[in-house]
Every structure is written in structure tokens, then in C-alpha cells.
Amino acid sequence: MIDDFDFDPGSGRIALLCRGVTGERWIEIRNSAGEAIRRIPPNYLPHHPRWSPDGKKLTFSGNDGRIAVHDVSRDETTIIYDDNRMQAGFSRWSPDGSHLAFTAYGRHITEQGFTRPPDLFRYEIATGVTEKLTKSDNFVDRFPAWSPSGGQIAFHRGDLDEDEKPQEACIYDRTRKSVRAVLKGTTSQHFGLSPWSADERWFSLSERTESGYRTRVVDLFGQAADCLEFPGREGIFSSEPGSTDLLCIDTDEVAWHEVPSGRKGASIQLPPGVEIAKELTWHKVAFGDHARCVYFTGSDGKVYIGEEGAGCAVFAEYDEPAPEYSLQEFVVTASDGLELPAQRLVPASPRNVAVLYVHGGPGGDLNRTDSWAMCLVREGFEVVRVAYRGSRGFGDDLFQANRGVAGVKDVRDVIDTGIAWHKQFGAGRDLALFGNSYGGYLGMMAAKHPESPFSCFVATCCCMSLRVLPGRYGTLLPPGAIERERALEERSVRRNVERIRVPVLLFHGELDTVASTSDMRRLHESINESGGDCSLVVYPDDTHGLAKHRAEIFAKVSQFVDRNAA
Numbered sequence: 434m435i436d437d438f439d440f441d442p443g444s445g446r447i448a449l450l451c452r453g454v455t456g457e458r459w460i461e462i463r464n465s466a467g468e469a470i471r472r473i474p475p476n477y478l479p480h481h482p483r484w485s486p487d488g489k490k491l492t493f494s495g496n497d498g499r500i501a502v503h504d505v506s507r508d509e510t511t512i513i514y515d516d517n518r519m520q521a522g523f524s525r526w527s528p529d530g531s532h533l534a535f536t537a538y539g540r541h542i543t544e545q546g547f548t549r550p551p552d553l554f555r556y557e558i559a560t561g562v563t564e565k566l567t568k569s570d571n572f573v574d575r576f577p578a579w580s581p582s583g584g585q586i587a588f589h590r591g592d593l594d595e596d597e598k599p600q601e602a603c604i605y606d607r608t609r610k611s612v613r614a615v616l617k618g619t620t621s622q623h624f625g626l627s628p629w630s631a632d633e634r635w636f637s638l639s640e641r642t643e644s645g646y647r648t649r650v651v652d653l654f655g656q657a658a659d660c661l662e663f664p665g666r667e668g669i670f671s672s673e674p675g676s677t678d679l680l681c682i683d684t685d686e687v688a689w690h691e692v693p694s695g696r697k698g699a700s701i702q703l704p705p706g707v708e709i710a711k712e713l714t715w716h717k718v719a720f721g722d723h724a725r726c727v728y729f730t731g732s733d734g735k736v737y738i739g740e741e742g743a744g745c746a747v748f749a750e751y752d753e754p755a756p757e758y759s760l761q762e763f764v765v766t767a768s769d770g771l772e773l774p775a776q777r778l779v780p781a782s783p784r785n786v787a788v789l790y791v792h793g794g795p796g797g798d799l800n801r802t803d804s805w806a807m808c809l810v811r812e813g814f815e816v817v818r819v820a821y822r823g824s825r826g827f828g829d830d831l832f833q834a835n836r837g838v839a840g841v842k843d844v845r846d847v848i849d850t851g852i853a854w855h856k857q858f859g860a861g862r863d864l865a866l867f868g869n870s871y872g873g874y875l876g877m878m879a880a881k882h883p884e885s886p887f888s889c890f891v892a893t894c895c896c897m898s899l900r901v902l903p904g905r906y907g908t909l910l911p912p913g914a915i916e917r918e919r920a921l922e923e924r925s926v927r928r929n930v931e932r933i934r935v936p937v938l939l940f941h942g943e944l945d946t947v948a949s950t951s952d953m954r955r956l957h958e959s960i961n962e963s964g965g966d967c968s969l970v971v972y973p974d975d976t977h978g979l980a981k982h983r984a985e986i987f988a989k990v991s992q993f994v995d996r997n998a999a
Contacts, residue, residue, distance in 0.1 A: 434734025434802055435751055437481060437712060441488035442722040446470075446505070448482040448491055449736065451751045454811070455983045456804030460493060462505060463749065471508055477501060478980060481523060481712075486530045494522040496976045497944050500535055500556070514556060514563060519549070520946050523576055524556075527583045532557055534566075534577035534586050540946050551575050553588055553605060566605050567612065573904045574603075576714055580629050581672060584608060587615070587628055587636070589714060591904045598907075602628075602638045616651050616660060623714035627669040630677050635692050637668035637679060643829070648681060650692055663690055667716050673724065680727065682716050684708055687727060687739065699725045701739040707731040734802060755802075756811040757781060765819055765853045767846050771834055774799070774827050775850060777858065778806060778816040786863045786998045787815040789851055789887070793870030793894075795839055795902070795909065798826035805869050805893070808987050814994070817854050817864070821846035821875070839909035840878060840899055840924030847879040851886040863888040865994045866935075870894045870947065870977070874926060881932035889936040889997035891990055894977045897926045897948050897956060927956060931963035938968050938993045940986055942975030968993075 436458065437450040445465025452458045460479050462471035473479055478496035485491070491503045498520035503510045514521050514535070521537035533556040539549030553566040553574045566586070567574045573591035580586070586605045590612075592598045599621040601614045615636050616622070624638045634654045639646045648668040652659040665681030665688070677692045687709070688700035703709065709716045710730040717730035725741035728748060736749040761777040776799060790806050792799070799818050809816045820827050821843045823835030835843050851864055866887040868876030873895030880890040896902075899909055900921055910917045922928060937960060941953045950971055960967035970989065975981045 434753075435730060435736055435749065436734070437717055438719070438728070438730055438736050438749070439482050439484050439491075440719040440721065440728045441484040442720065444488040445722065446484075446488060447728070447736070447749060448484065449749055449751065450479060450482055452734075452802075452804070454753050454755050454804060454807045456808070456978065456980050457983070458980065460491070460503075461751070462491070467749070471503070471505055473503055473510060475980065477510065478976060478978070483525055485526050486528060490530075492524045492526060492533055494524050494535065496978050496980065498522070498537070498540060498946070498976075500524045500533065502533075502558075513558075513561070514554075521554070525577050525579060527579050528581055529583055531559065532583075534579060536575045536577065536588070538573075540944075550593060553577060553586065555586075566607075566610075578624065578626065578628055580604075580633050581631055582633060585633070587624060589623060590614075593903050599641075602636075604636075615653070616649070623667075625667045625669040625682075625715045626718065627672065627720075630670045630679075630692065631672055631674055632677070635670070635677060635679075637663075637670060639667050645829075648679075650679060652693070661693055661695065663695065664688070669716075669718060671720050671724075673720075680718070680720075682709055682718065687718075687729075689725065699741040701725075701727070701741060701745060703739075704731065704737065704745050707733055707737070707745075710734075755807055758810050758816075760801075763853075763857065765846070765850045767822075767842075767849045769842070769845075771822060771831075771846075773819050773821060773831075773846055773850065775817065775819040775853075777854075778810050778818070780810055780813055780815065782813065783815040784813045784995075786865055786888070786994055787817055787854070787859065788865045788867050788994065789817040789819070789847070789854065791821070791847055791866070791868040791872030791875050792818070792824075793872045795823045795835065795843075795871055795905065796825055796832070797871070798824055804983075805867070808983060809867065809990075812987055812991050814865075817850065819846060819850040821850075836908055837911045840874070840920070844875050844878040844882070847875050848882055848884055848886070851879075852884070855886055863998045865997070866890045867990070868892050868895070871896050874898075877926045877933070877937075878924070878929065880935055880937065881929045883932075885935065887935055889938070889994060890933075891938045891940075891993065893940045893979055893986065894942065894945060895926075895939060895948060895953070895956075897952055899924055901947055927959060930956065930959045930965070933960055933963070933965045933967075936966040936993070936997045938970070938989070940970050940979060940982075940989075941972070942977060942979050943971060943973040944976040947977055 457475040460473035479493045482493045500514035519537040520540045524535040538551035578587040590603045602622045621641045636651045646666045648663040650661045665683040667682045668679045689698040738748040739745040758778045765773040873892035957969040
């Protein structure tokens, strides 16, 4: 499938971030005729490809924390930022192509939180000089977006000291070297890939509401409260000179609206059952080579072209045969009565042992193309999945049900799912537990519970403590400093390892920013010293995604699960 893309209107080239069934990612560059002309291989662990203004170069960030530039004509990739202390990402070109803006944070987030919160950086192409633009121990600054003149850079800011404070859209002024909020608000804000109007007067942002999101356009030349409301979940501006038309993105259409009048112009209906995919805080959209033409990544992993009067058509796709399985949906009633959507992915000839796969997050979803789940199906396992509270995709009630109780209620959801599967489908069969990232944290906490119904437990990229999520304390933990610290201690993996009595297999990348290798080795030793059975596999060259060693990992997983079946 295609995870992300960028389109260059001048050359007609498109850069596609492709993902295979087993999770590896690479960038394929195609010309205007749709022919593949360049390939940036998986060893760069690429993410977020973005064209330079002249269409001759491409920047991308790696999951290993490096920033790269690829020269298309020379077919050369150069690493332009590589600091082993920092994890960098989200690089964007300045309008004149002379600089890159990106964000970076201290590579190792310890159980005490960030060693260095994310800051905004600027890199000069000609000299190779990197300048830090924001410098604070208290803020999380991410996702830069240059103004059309290049004089300002918008970014998202979260507050570590006041975690109940909503995320804000902020602007860094390069001349004044100062930061200001776009619009003071009471709810969390985000913006898309192109939030600035061409004349830099108008700025589009989205605010979270009880029912979803609303689009607001702020008059940066007016009073702070001067803002207009528009339909849709997000709005982006075209860089076309003189245009102030806003493209409003909704679940079933995109439509242009005049700013400031709000008058609706052309609209394009999205294909049935397809929404525009979202990446972190922005929808994956790019403008075409003429007015009223857009490209977007669909929720089905294909890139579409949409044109006024012509509708939408598939423009680019990457299909790799996925393992065949039947999807069976069921409902788990949690211990407190909350109904949890659940799924069984059943291959044609499943093994006698099934696997409950717990996705990452907090805030992940039951993505049917999840590479960890697909790998398990390919190995012949029936894969059980559950939208534990805090998961997305099943309404705000389920998402908000984890507020303040992360590491407690969602852990119980995992246990309840295992018990429900055994009662409904698992007669005479074992159920192993597999957790990735935050799912690994939930699995570890579930494995120590006396009612744990699992035969063994596998964790990849395991998160060991809620302390590594300092920017989300306000939603994950109870209010109040004393109560919060007590919860962090009580809900830590290391505090509970002596209770784990099922065999455990851990996989970790040395370059992982969520847990250090020393932390994982201490966890491994603590489980064994407490009478448990734990094995740890460390890959020196891999990161949080463990994308370089999937085949080896799943060979070991299959052997481990089979060996520990009843």
C-alpha cells in the first residue's frame, strides 16, 4: 500500500512512500507518465517525502532520526543531519529551496521523560549550518510549515508543564526571532500541510470539538479574535498567486470556499467508502498542476486524483498480495460493562494456537493493513484484535473512556478479550499474547495479572512506562501532582515484573527512542531473577519500528509460541 506521497506540479513527478505487507517502507519516484524512475531503498527507513520547490530534489526523514536529501537527476541520497543524540523528523523545504525546517528531540526518552523535548531547527543547504530556532525545556514543538515568503514558520506546540493545556498552533518569526500563538483557544488545535494563504493574511487551523473538528481561518492582519468558521475537518490553501481559496476537507468531499466571504465553489465527491488518510495531525493532500485539481492518499492505501467535473480516479497504487483470511467481528463486554469492538482474522488453515495482537498507541486503531497483524496471519495464526478503550475509529465515547485510567482499564480490556475469546471460540486451544509499542506495555501489564488467560507473551518495541509519554499525561493520568506520580509508579512495568509467570520474549532495537537497551536488559534480568522465563533479542541497527528484521522476528515468534503451547 501507499502510506504517504508528494506531487510536484512542475515536473508531474510523484514520490510514493510504499509499504510492504511485512512493514518495510521505501520511496518510489514516478515520472509524469507513471513510470518508476528512482527508488530510495528500505535501509533509509524513509518517512514523509517532500519535493523541493524546483522539483529536482526530495527531502525525507528516517525512522532512525536522520534527515536526508535525494537528488533525482544524480540518483544520490545525502544524509544532511545525523546527530546520535537527537531524533529528527518532519523536514520541509523553504519556499526558495535554500533551507529545510525540521524538528528534533533527545533520542532517548527515559523513564523520567524527555532528555530533550522537541525543538524547531533550520538547516541551510549551501553551508550545512544547522540553527536551533526554539529552545525550551517545557514545550513540545513539532510539524513545521513555512509561510509563502519564508519569513515565518508555523508549528504545533504542546506544554509539558501544563499538560491540561491544549496543543496550540504557533508561528516563529525569523526576523524577530519570536514565537506567538495563532489563536488562543480552549481546545486542541492542529493545521494541515498548507495552512497559509498566498498573501500570508489568512491562516487555517482545526480545533477539536465534542463532535469532532471544526475548521477556523484566522486573520493574521486583524485582531486576535478575528476568525471565520468553515465546514470540514481541515482546510488548506493553494500557493497559487493571488488566490485566497480554501480547500475544505471532509469525510465525503473536498470543496473550495472563498475567504473571507465563505462562498462555496467547486467540490469533488470522494469515492464511496474512501476517506482522505491522515498522518498525525494533517491530511495527505497535494495540489495538482491546475486549479481545482488535487491528489490525495485514500484510506485504502491508494493515491487518487480529483478534478472538478471529472470526479476521482486512482492515480497510483502499490499492491502486494496480502495473506488471505476471513474477517469475523464480535463484541467483548468489558468488566465494567463497556462494549469493545473486536475481530478475528482467521486464515484458511489456522494453527491450534491463536494470538491476541494488541496494537500500539495510545490512540491506535484496528487498521486492517497493520503489518504486525498481517505477518502473524501469514505465519498461520488466527489473530484476535480488540479496540481497547482509548482506540480510535469507533467513536469518541470509546476514545475518551481511557481518560485518566491508562495502564489500568485498557489493561483490563486486554484480559477481558482473552477470556471472552476462550469462552466463545477457544475450546481446547491456547491463546498467546503479542503487543507492539504501547500494546507491548499493555501486554506486559496484562501478563502479570492473576486472571491472565495467555499461554505466553511477545513484545516488540515495548514501552515500559507511561513516563515516556509526558505530553499526554493530561489525558492518560488522573489530575493532581501527587495522584499523578502515584499512578506513574503503580502503573510501571518494572514494579510488576515479579508477578509475570508466563514465558516472555522481547524484541528491541538499539536505536529505539521509547526505551533504552539498558532499560530492556534490566527488565529482562528482573523477570528472570523473580522466577520468570524471559528472553531478549536486541538488534543494534534497528529502531522503534524494527523494520529491518521482520522475517527473523516472526520465525522466532512462531517457534516461541509453538514451544509454549499446552
